[in-house]
Amino acid sequence: MDFSELSVDELRDALNQVHEEVSPEVIALWPADQAAARVRYTDxxxxxxxxxxxxxxxxxxxxxxxxxxxxILLDHEERLYFASFEGLF
Structure with missing residues (x-):
């Protein structure tokens, strides 16, 4: 999904589409900064x-x-991807 034309609230709405189904805590990773954090998805x-x-x-x-x-991937070209996988690990 290209979200370059969306407002921040519209991006939030897109991310919230999976909110009820996603675990309360997630791992957020910023590869360029070599940083990661466990955060609440709602936060x-x-x-x-x-x-x-x-x-x-x-x-x-x-x-x-x-x-x-x-x-979930938000890339620097303002595209949003969701992918699920099972049994890879």
Whole structure:
């Protein structure tokens, strides 16, 4: 999903589409900064404009949804991806 034309609130809405299904705590990873943190998904979404800078950052979020691993990617080109996988680890 290209979100370059979306407002911050619309981006939050897109991220909240999976909110009820995502584990309360997730791992957020900023590869360029070599940083990661365990955060509440709701806090991440509510403060996304402080934690992700379009055009610069890639943000990976690792979560669990109904027993399946979920990866959410916001890339520096302002695209949003959701991918789930099972049994890789």
């Amino acid at each position: 991440l979404v509510n403060h996304i404009d402080d934690l992700y800078y379009p055009g610069m950052d890639d943000l990976l979020v690792f979560a669990e949804r109904r027993g399946v691993q979920l990866v």
